[in-house]
Structure formats: C-alpha cells, structure tokens
Amino acid sequence: MGELTAIGFIPGRSLLHRLDPRTKQMLLFLLGGLSLNAGVTFLGVVTLALGILGRSAGLSLGRTIAETRYFLYFLVFVFAVRAVSFSGGWIPSVSLPALVEAGMVCWRLLSVVLMGILLMASTRIAHIRAALVWFLRPIPGINPRMAATMVGLVVRFLPLILFQAREMSDAQRARCIDRRKNPLVRLRHFTIPLFRRVFLGADELAAAMQARCYSNDRTLPALAFGRIDAVALGVALLLAATVFIQ
Amino acid sequence: MDSSTLQLKRMIYASLMAALTAVGAYIAIPIGPVPIVLQNLFALLAGLLLGGRWGVISIAVYLLAGAAGLPVFAGGTGGIGKFVGPTGGYLFGYVPAVYLVGMIAEKGRGRVAVDLMAMLAGTLTIYAFGVPWLKLITGMTWSKAAAVGMLPFLIGDGLKIAVAIPIVRALRPMLDGLTGPVRVAG
Known part of the structure; x- marks a missing residue:
C-alpha cells in the first residue's frame, strides 16, 4: 500500500x-x-x-x-x-x-x-491557492477561484482518503478477503466501500461549507x-x- | 435543492473524484506478477459517475494539481516535467477519454451495454494518446512502443472494465440527481 x-x-x-x-x-x-x-x-x-x-x-x-x-x-x-x-x-x-x-x-x-x-x-495551502488563482486568471473559460478551491480540496482530502483506504484494507485483511483469488472480487470489495465512504464524507463537507457561508468570492491572502x-x-x-x- | 447547493455538491464530488484518482496512483492491488494500479480505473469512473462535463473538470483539477507540483502522479511524483516525460501522453489522454466516457454514459442512462462501450472507448482513447506520445519522446518503433506501453496492461484493463460495471451500479444511486442526466435504469 x-x-x-x-x-x-x-x-x-x-x-x-x-x-x-x-x-x-x-x-x-x-x-x-x-x-x-x-x-x-x-x-x-x-x-x-x-x-x-x-x-x-x-x-x-x-x-x-x-x-x-x-x-x-x-x-x-x-x-x-x-x-x-x-x-x-x-x-x-x-x-x-x-x-x-x-x-x-x-x-x-x-x-x-x-x-x-x-x-x-x-x-x-492558502497561498498556493491564491497563486493558482493568479496564474489561471488570464486563461479564458476557467473560473480561477473555483479551480483553485478544488485543488485545495484535493490537497486536503488526499491524505484522508489514503488513510481510509489503509484502514479499510486492514479491516478486510482481518476478515481474510485478501485470501480471495478472484481479482474481480478483490477490486470490487476494495473500490465500492472506499468510494461510498468518500462520497458520504462529501455530503458532510458540503453541509459544513454551507453552514460557514462558503462562496467563491472569498478574500484571498495578499x-x-x-x-x-x-x-x-x-x-x-x-x-x-x-x-x-x- | 437550490442551484447553489447543487453547484457546491457537484464541485465537491468532482474534487473528491480528482483526489481518488490521485489515490489510485498510490494503490496497487497485487494480483499475479504485475500489480494492478487503479489510477486509470478511477479516472474513467469519474466520467461514468459524474458525466462528461464534471468528469472532465475533475480530471482537469487532478492534472492541475499535478502541474502545480503536488505529488499526485504515479509513484508519488508531480510537477510539470511529468507532462513532457514519456508517460505524458497518458495524462493528456485522460481528458478526452473521460469526456467520451461521460458523454456515452449519459446517453445510455445506466444501461450496462452502453457503460461497457463507454469504458472500452475511454481505455482505447487513453492508448490513442499515450502510445504515439511514448513513440515520439523515446524514438521507439511503433511495435516496440505498443509492446512497452500497451500490451502488458491490456489484461488489467479488461479486469478494470469488467469491475467498473458493478461499481457504478452500486454507486450511482448515491449520486443520483446530482450529476446531470446519468440515472440508473430500472
């Protein structure tokens, strides 16, 4: 892993x-x-x-x-x-x-x-985000603030998802799923729970961001x-x- | 759900799919002698689950994060150098591939045969960009470029396409209504 x-x-x-x-x-x-x-x-x-x-x-x-x-x-x-x-x-x-x-x-x-x-x-991270907004501004067809926020979310969630993946594979190993030889079964048993957990987290995140009045027009660090x-x-x-x- | 909530949710889902694609670059399931890296499965799933438009946004964010130097590409690397390296074509290829997968899947409204076709088309698109790029950068012949950059992965790709179908069938109900016209039939 x-x-x-x-x-x-x-x-x-x-x-x-x-x-x-x-x-x-x-x-x-x-x-x-x-x-x-x-x-x-x-x-x-x-x-x-x-x-x-x-x-x-x-x-x-x-x-x-x-x-x-x-x-x-x-x-x-x-x-x-x-x-x-x-x-x-x-x-x-x-x-x-x-x-x-x-x-x-x-x-x-x-x-x-x-x-x-x-x-x-x-x-x-806030500074990387502000720099990205600055770099993306001249490119047409892109909302730079949204793009930068999304990159920020990726950075924030990457370690979390990796942690969840490890936790899940430990739990599965404890239940001997790694003994199953069929690769299709293993891929399925790995991917579906991982995505489900991540998407449930996404709903919580959306609620939390709304509760804090998130909008694209936040003040960026100077x-x-x-x-x-x-x-x-x-x-x-x-x-x-x-x-x-x- | 009002439009701003919907927009926010779509944005978060697309970001998380980008993060999952990055995670896929780190995770290999050891099956047989060649471990199966989950990155391209996760990238194509972004198309299947989010549809064409948001699928592409999700992949674009993933590539942007990589270009900004974050360690999101295979082997824990990042940086603009990856795009001009020998495997850059596969990265560029994700964008049209995911768009194609998303568009076909939206038309199919959850029918298994259409999803299968979409995955097949997406996989072929990635190679259509990846192999010529590999040939161009390394100066190999066509047959050698295909032998290095395509043939060893085809069995894994078959498995990934086969497994993508039950995965989207299990996950689509969670996203239903959020991601445009993709719905589960029946």
Missing part, C-alpha cells in the same frame, strides 16, 4: 518561506521542466541549492528520506530497468554508459520530486512580489542558462 509523502507546511522565516508563492511555482515550472534533459552541471547546482534551501527551511535529511522511501524504491527499480539490458539473449549485461545514463535519469526524477517537497514544506523574488528569478534564469553547458 502506498503512502503519501506526509511532509506538510513547516512554519518558518527562511528564504524559501519569504518568497512569493508565485515565484516558487514559476521556479518549480522552469527548473522542473529543464531538469528533465539536463546535464551534470545543472543538476549538481540545483541539487546543492535544494539541499541548502531545504536545510534552512527546517527539513531534515532523515525525515525527507523516510517520507519519500516509496519513491526511492521506485527509483531503484527505474535504475535497475535502465541499467540492465538483455541485448545478447537471456543473459543480462551491464555496461558503464548504461549505468551512467540510468543514474542521470534517477537524479533528474529525484531533483524534480525534491522541488515539489520544498514547495509544500515552505508554502501554506501576495507581494518583492525584490527578493526578482533576485530569485534572476538567479534561476542564470541557472537555467547552465543547461546548455554540458
């Missing part, structure tokens, strides 16, 4: 905390997109920067590893698949270029995930794009230029 990376917001006053959430999302877009076909120079600089920023934002190395362990297993799997080739029949062969290439792929994936974790650790943001973006653009140095 999977587990969500449970790293939530950590209050603080570090450099990352003080950046405008819009800046942070732009950085994530820019650097995350570039990481995917970047070389050693770029990845090295980005990883170093992420390490220092994460440290100052209050993330400890041990906790980060513990929270992302499932992703790390996944990376090990990716590494193995990439590094081992079956070119000459059934005997697996490992070559140095393949190993290096596999390592690079994993490094890229890891750096993108670390960026996401840093964003979550240093930004309140965002300020300051000098520190301009500097951060400038540094990021310089960093982006290093992609071309291989």
Whole structure:
C-alpha cells in the first residue's frame, strides 16, 4: 500500500518561506521542466541549492528520506530497468554508459520530486491557492477561484482518503478477503466501500461549507512580489542558462 | 435543492473524484506478477459517475494539481516535467477519454451495454494518446512502443472494465440527481 509523502507546511522565516508563492511555482515550472534533459552541471547546482534551501527551511535529511522511501524504491527499480539490458539473449549485461545514463535519469526524477517537497514544506495551502488563482486568471473559460478551491480540496482530502483506504484494507485483511483469488472480487470489495465512504464524507463537507457561508468570492491572502523574488528569478534564469553547458 | 447547493455538491464530488484518482496512483492491488494500479480505473469512473462535463473538470483539477507540483502522479511524483516525460501522453489522454466516457454514459442512462462501450472507448482513447506520445519522446518503433506501453496492461484493463460495471451500479444511486442526466435504469 502506498503512502503519501506526509511532509506538510513547516512554519518558518527562511528564504524559501519569504518568497512569493508565485515565484516558487514559476521556479518549480522552469527548473522542473529543464531538469528533465539536463546535464551534470545543472543538476549538481540545483541539487546543492535544494539541499541548502531545504536545510534552512527546517527539513531534515532523515525525515525527507523516510517520507519519500516509496519513491526511492521506485527509483531503484527505474535504475535497475535502465541499467540492465538483455541485448545478447537471456543473459543480462551491464555496461558503464548504461549505468551512467540510468543514474542521470534517477537524479533528474529525484531533483524534480525534491522541488515539489520544498514547495509544500515552505508554502501554506492558502497561498498556493491564491497563486493558482493568479496564474489561471488570464486563461479564458476557467473560473480561477473555483479551480483553485478544488485543488485545495484535493490537497486536503488526499491524505484522508489514503488513510481510509489503509484502514479499510486492514479491516478486510482481518476478515481474510485478501485470501480471495478472484481479482474481480478483490477490486470490487476494495473500490465500492472506499468510494461510498468518500462520497458520504462529501455530503458532510458540503453541509459544513454551507453552514460557514462558503462562496467563491472569498478574500484571498495578499501576495507581494518583492525584490527578493526578482533576485530569485534572476538567479534561476542564470541557472537555467547552465543547461546548455554540458 | 437550490442551484447553489447543487453547484457546491457537484464541485465537491468532482474534487473528491480528482483526489481518488490521485489515490489510485498510490494503490496497487497485487494480483499475479504485475500489480494492478487503479489510477486509470478511477479516472474513467469519474466520467461514468459524474458525466462528461464534471468528469472532465475533475480530471482537469487532478492534472492541475499535478502541474502545480503536488505529488499526485504515479509513484508519488508531480510537477510539470511529468507532462513532457514519456508517460505524458497518458495524462493528456485522460481528458478526452473521460469526456467520451461521460458523454456515452449519459446517453445510455445506466444501461450496462452502453457503460461497457463507454469504458472500452475511454481505455482505447487513453492508448490513442499515450502510445504515439511514448513513440515520439523515446524514438521507439511503433511495435516496440505498443509492446512497452500497451500490451502488458491490456489484461488489467479488461479486469478494470469488467469491475467498473458493478461499481457504478452500486454507486450511482448515491449520486443520483446530482450529476446531470446519468440515472440508473430500472
């Protein structure tokens, strides 16, 4: 059973905390997109920067590893698949270029995930929501406030649903449902109760939101794009230029 | 139920379906050697349960959450990079697939044969976007792209389509009247 990376917001006053959430999302877009076909120079600089920023934002190395362990297993799997080739029949062969290439792929994936974790650790959900409203405003045909509220609900409910799923599968294991071999039965026994619980929760949530006079026109937290943001973006653009140095 | 309540409820259901789709990326039911990941089942169920319009909204919110860097994609990853990566086509493909599933299911008003057709069409649409994208990004031949990106999952897809029918039959009465013209026949 999977587990969500449970790293939530950590209050603080570090450099990352003080950046405008819009800046942070732009950085994530820019650097995350570039990481995917970047070389050693770029990845090295980005990883170093992420390490220092994460440290100052209050993330400890041990906790980060513990929270992302499932992703790390996944990376090990990716590494193995990439590094081992079956070119000459059934005997697996490992070559140095393949190993290096596999390592690079994993490094890229890891750096993108670390960026996401840093964003979550240093930004309140309300601020992420306000930034999303700002980004979506120029796109026609979208109600930005509604879209941002819905993303906020997803963030809020993801851990809850995962918790319910785990609780349910424990209850089912106690009743030996995992002994049933028929995959259709197992899928059904898993999905129907999970959806039912989630939808019942949705009704309660709707009532609770109405009781608190929810409307789309809530006051958003004020965002300020300051000098520190301009500097951060400038540094990021310089960093982006290093992609071309291989 | 007045219109604002209805709107709020639909919005919450669509958000929760998006969250469930994200959860589906984390949960694999170990059956045989290849575990079955529930993500595309949950995504297509959004179409079946919510109808075309709200199904698409739900998937769009899921993709938006992923693009904003939240860890909602398979393997606990997120970020814009996923869209340009080799599996990006499957993500884009969810939008037309869910729309198609929702539209067909709305027309069928709960008939089993129509729901089956809708699921089949949705599954094929996901591959119609996913496999060419995989070929384009990785430079594989068509046959290799299909062998890597489609064939291993077909048995699981068959199971998911088969299981989607009893699931929607059990769940539709809970949502009835909330999600437009989708109703249970009989």
